[in-house]
Amino acid sequence: MSELALIIEDDEDLANIFSEALRSGGFEVEHIADGRLAQERLKTGNAPFIVLLDMHLPYISGADLLTIIKGDEKFSKTMTLITTADALMGNMYRDQVDFVLVKPISFVQLRDLTRRLKPTSQ
Amino acid sequence: MNNYFDRFINIATTDPDDSRRRSILNILLAGVGVISIAGLITAVIVNPRVNFTIIVISLISIGGVTIIYFINLRWSGRTASIIFLGLLTVICAFSDTPLEVAAGRALFVFTIPIIMASILLTPWSSFVFGVISSIIISVFANSVGRIPNSPAILGYMLVALVSWLSSRSLEQALKELRVINANLDKIVVERTQALAESLERERLEAGRNQAILNSIADGVIVFDKNWNATMVNPAFRIMLDLPVNLILGKNFREFIEHPRLAAQGRNLLSAMIDHDTQPLGFRIEWGEKTLSVGAAQVYDSRGENIGTVTVFRDFTREAEVERLKSTFVAIVSHELRTPLNAILGYAEMFKESVYGPMTDKQINMAAGIMKNTDQLLGLISDLLDEAQMEAGQLTITNAPLKPAELLETLHSLLDKIASDKRLRLTSEIDDDLPDILSGDADRLQQILTNLVNNSIKFTEHGEICVRLRRTDDAKWGLEVEDTGRGIPEADIPYIFETFRQVEGSTTRVHGGVGLGLAIVKQLVNLMNGEVKVESKVDVGTKFTVILPLAVP
Numbered sequence: 001m002s003e004l005a006l007i008i009e010d011d012e013d014l015a016n017i018f019s020e021a022l023r024s025g026g027f028e029v030e031h032i033a034d035g036r037l038a039q040e041r042l043k044t045g046n047a048p049f050i051v052l053l054d055m056h057l058p059y060i061s062g063a064d065l066l067t068i069i070k071g072d073e074k075f076s077k078t079m080t081l082i083t084t085a086d087a088l089m090g091n092m093y094r095d096q097v098d099f100v101l102v103k104p105i106s107f108v109q110l111r112d113l114t115r116r117l118k119p120t121s122q
Numbered sequence: 123m124n125n126y127f128d129r130f131i132n133i134a135t136t137d138p139d140d141s142r143r144r145s146i147l148n149i150l151l152a153g154v155g156v157i158s159i160a161g162l163i164t165a166v167i168v169n170p171r172v173n174f175t176i177i178v179i180s181l182i183s184i185g186g187v188t189i190i191y192f193i194n195l196r197w198s199g200r201t202a203s204i205i206f207l208g209l210l211t212v213i214c215a216f217s218d219t220p221l222e223v224a225a226g227r228a229l230f231v232f233t234i235p236i237i238m239a240s241i242l243l244t245p246w247s248s249f250v251f252g253v254i255s256s257i258i259i260s261v262f263a264n265s266v267g268r269i270p271n272s273p274a275i276l277g278y279m280l281v282a283l284v285s286w287l288s289s290r291s292l293e294q295a296l297k298e299l300r301v302i303n304a305n306l307d308k309i310v311v312e313r314t315q316a317l318a319e320s321l322e323r324e325r326l327e328a329g330r331n332q333a334i335l336n337s338i339a340d341g342v343i344v345f346d347k348n349w350n351a352t353m354v355n356p357a358f359r360i361m362l363d364l365p366v367n368l369i370l371g372k373n374f375r376e377f378i379e380h381p382r383l384a385a386q387g388r389n390l391l392s393a394m395i396d397h398d399t400q401p402l403g404f405r406i407e408w409g410e411k412t413l414s415v416g417a418a419q420v421y422d423s424r425g426e427n428i429g430t431v432t433v434f435r436d437f438t439r440e441a442e443v444e445r446l447k448s449t450f451v452a453i454v455s456h457e458l459r460t461p462l463n464a465i466l467g468y469a470e471m472f473k474e475s476v477y478g479p480m481t482d483k484q485i486n487m488a489a490g491i492m493k494n495t496d497q498l499l500g501l502i503s504d505l506l507d508e509a510q511m512e513a514g515q516l517t518i519t520n521a522p523l524k525p526a527e528l529l530e531t532l533h534s535l536l537d538k539i540a541s542d543k544r545l546r547l548t549s550e551i552d553d554d555l556p557d558i559l560s561g562d563a564d565r566l567q568q569i570l571t572n573l574v575n576n577s578i579k580f581t582e583h584g585e586i587c588v589r590l591r592r593t594d595d596a597k598w599g600l601e602v603e604d605t606g607r608g609i610p611e612a613d614i615p616y617i618f619e620t621f622r623q624v625e626g627s628t629t630r631v632h633g634g635v636g637l638g639l640a641i642v643k644q645l646v647n648l649m650n651g652e653v654k655v656e657s658k659v660d661v662g663t664k665f666t667v668i669l670p671l672a673v674p
Contacts, residue, residue, distance in 0.1 A: 011460050017467030020476055056456060085459045087564065091519065104463040104499050107470035 004048040005114070007031045008038045008065065009083070010057050014105075018052055018083075021107050025114035035060030039068065047074045050114065055084040055093075063093075070096065079117055138300065139293065143242050144199035147206060150238065151187045151194070158183035203242040207251060210235045215258050224263035229274045232259070233281045240285035245293060252282035341413075341434035344420075347427055349374040349395055361436055362408060382409040391415070405437060412441035451509045458502055466495045504637040507568075508620060511644045518648045522674040523563035525551055525590045532570050532588065540578050546585035547574065555592045560672040565645050566600075572638040573602040573665050580663070581606030593668060600667040608659040617655065618643035642667070 005027035009015040012033070019029045027050065032038045035057040042065065051069060055062035062082060069075045080097040083105055084090045090100040099113070132145055162180035165173035186209055194202035214235065218228035232255035240248035255278050260270035335342050341358030343351050354369045362369075362382075369377065378391045387406025394417060403416045414437040420429045472480060472488035480488070510516040529549045540547040570588065577586045584605025593599045609617060620640040642665075646653045651669035 011464065013464035014460060014467065017464060017471065020471060021467075024474075024476065085456045088517075103459050104466050104495075107467045107476075108474060111474075 003118070004028050004030060004046075005050040005052065006041070006048040007052045008035075008057065008062070009052065009054040010034060011054075014054075014083075017107050018105075018110060021110040022050070022052070022114050024111045026118050027114060034058050035062075035065060038065055042068050042072070042075075047078050049077075049119075050079045050081060050117065051075075052081045052083065055082055055086075055089060066093070066096065138296070140199055142296075143203065144194050147194050147199060147203050147242055148191065150242075151191050151206070155184060155187040158187065200243065207235050207239055207242065210238070211251065211254060211258070214255075215262070220262045221266050221268075224259050224266055224268055225271045225274075229259065229271065229277075232278060236278060236281050237285045240282070240289035245286045245289035248282035248285040248289070249279070252278040339436075341436075343369065343374075343432050343434075344429060345374055345432065346429045349430070351377070352429070358434060361411070361413070361434060383407070387413075405441065410438070412437045447509065451506060454502060454506060459499065462495055462499050462502070466492060466499070469495065501637075504641060507641050508637055508644075511641070511648070516648065518562045518565060518645075520560050520562065520672070522558050523561050523566065524558055525555055526557070528563070528567055528570055529588065529590065531567055532574060535571060536574050536578065539575075540586065543578060543581075544583065545578060545581055547578075547588070548585060549588040550590075552589070552591045555590055555598055556671075556673050558674060559598070560674040561649070561669070565649070569642050569645050569667060570600055570602070572642050573600070573667075576638050577602055577604035577606060577663065577665075580604070584662070592671065596671055597668050598671045599669065601664060603662065603664040605662040608661055608663055609655070609657040610659055611657075614655060614657065618653070 003026065005022040005025075007015055007018050007022065007029060009018060009031070010033050015031050015033065019031055022029050030048070032041055036059045038057070039060050053062050053065060053069075057065070062084075066080070066082065069078065069080060079099075081099040081101060082090070082093055082097050083101045083103060085103040087102050090102050094100050101110070132141075132148075158180045161176055162184070165176040165180065170177060190202045190206050190209075193205065211232070214228070214231045215223060217223070217231060218226070222228045232251075236248050236251045236255060239251040240246075256270075256275040259274060263270045335353070335355040338355070339357055341361045342353075342355045343358055344353035346352050350373050351369050351371060354366065359366055359369065364380075374391070374395055378388050378395075383391075384407035387408070390404050390406060394415075403414055405412055405414050407413075414435045415432065416435075417430055417432045419427050420431060422428050469488045469491035471477070473485050473492065475485075507516065529551065532549065533547065537547055574586055574588060581604045586602065586604045589601040589603075591599050591601065618639050620637060643653055646667055646669070649669055651667060654666045654668070655663065656666075657663040
């Protein structure tokens with residue numbers, strides 16, 4: 001299992017902040033900024049340890065990407081974290097994902113959360 | 123012929139009894155006249171010389187009948203009747219030999235004037251003619267040397283009695299009938315008048331209703347129970363831009379096939395027709411327009427459905443405003459929070475010295491950026507909540523929650539803010555409150571946070587005490603009590619209004635836009651609870667939220 005964290009987020013600044021938080025949490029970070037590229041990456045690439053998925057993406061929605069992740073055996077051990085500005089929408093996915101993060105998302109909280117998620121052996 | 127005969131025998135007078143008697147007399151006269159003419163003709167044909175007496179009697183009889191008829195017709199029925207009966211009695215007296223009249227076959231003929239008297243004159247007249255007849259036969263008996271025929275006299279009196287009785291009954295019955303008729307006439311007149319009045323009222327009412335329909339801005343169609351349009355007002359025609367012949371008399375099922383009606387609206391209207399339901403109001407799209415539809419069934423006095431009144435309101439502008447509002451809410455929700463989230467994140471990164479060590483002043487500045495960004499985010503959340511609640515989009519979820527966690531989160535969020543103002547924030551939970559309840563943890567947290575935030579804002583020294591209590595078997599409550607400035611009694615009714623703080627100027631002193639308590643009130647309402655406030659100026663305020671107790 002790699003210590004890769006895949007961030008799928010279209011907002012450049014948030015992607016920067018999330019990347020830094022996850023890096024501080026001890027992960028290697030890969031960032032994808034749009035839904036189509038993310039779809040491609042999920043289908044062909046290896047499974048990351050964490051996926052941080054924005055539900056509001058251009059071209060292909062976060063919900064569609066989540067369906068791909070849930071439908072693919074290779075992601076069975078991947079932790080899924082979704083980010084949304086809509087608390088109601090977040091509640092809808094609470095059972096399907098490991099964590100729902102409702103914006104605004106704090107750098108410190110994300111860093112501390114992902115630090116805890118990191119395998120203890122590392 | 124019949125008519126002619128009717129006119130001949132009928133005599134119109136103001137007294138119905140008199141008229142009746144005179145008519146009967148005419149009939150009798152006609153009968154006697156016919157018999158006399160027949161006798162005359164027969165006598166002349168057979169042998170005029172032998173039957174000379176009969177011819178004379180017949181001629182006298184015809185003359186008498188004619189005279190009596192004219193008396194009856196022109197002068198007096200009573201006189202005519204007396205003359206007729208008198209003549210009849212005289213004819214009876216001389217119709218046979220004196221012996222036969224006194225005690226023989228001619229006795230019975232006297233019953234004829236007795237019976238007729240009761241019919242033609244007053245009922246008791248039969249007794250008069252009974253007595254006259256008795257005197258006649260007694261005189262005749264005396265003249266032939268016999269004693270008066272007492273059985274015959276008794277018989278006459280009995281006939282007179284029966285005649286009197288029957289005539290009297292008849293007259294009484296007729297009298298009653300006339301009274302009944304008069305009453306009936308009166309009732310008919312009254313009823314006719316009432317009917318005319320009610321028709322007039324209905325006409326006025328219909329005119330008024332039409333004027334109301336014509337003057338209102340909403341489109342109204344009235345359907346009969348088979349959904350045929352029986353009435354339509356001008357507003358409806360204008361609203362839908364349709365000629366009246368496409369609406370009036372048409373069935374509603376046919377009408378909703380119009381191409382300008384959007385499919386969803388067609389389905390809703392079709393469901394309304396099929397199920398005869400009266401939905402509370404729904405919207406349909408008609409071309410460029412949005413219309414709201416309301417319907418009410420019409421019942422007659424026996425409770426039978428006789429049709430439906432359907433009201434259409436042009437909702438285009440409101441729908442547009444609502445659409446803009448929800449678009450605005452969506453934009454605020456996403457596009458405003460994202461950059462604020464970035465500002466917050468970058469400030470945190472400064473504060474956490476992610477890219478190398480920072481001075482204390484720099485860290486303080488970063489904390490200042492974070493604090494202000496948090497306030498802005500809180501404000502946006504409040505505005506969004508308010509907008510959602512106003513649009514009825516905010517729903518309350520139900521899941522297991524731990525009351526203790528509500529307090530933990532409360533302390534983690536507000537301890538620092540309270541201590542910055544040198545206030546104590548304390549909390550306690552009643553022992554009899556279950557450890558786990560069912561409810562919407564996020565919204566309960568929001569209620570508690572808003573109340574405590576409000577208390578911190580308006581308290582300068584002292585403490586804020588939070589209590590979670592079980593109030594009775596079916597309810598539990600949140601209490602937030604402070605030692606703040608209090609709320610003047612006159613202002614208490616307004617504190618839950620949107621964008622309201624006591625005294626307009628305090629908004630700037632205390633921050634916030636006055637949404638916190640309005641949101642609390644609305645959330646509590648959504649949870650079927652109630653919120654109460656007790657306050658004393660310069661002593662403190664206590665907010666109590668009572669909620670239905672549900673255990674998962």
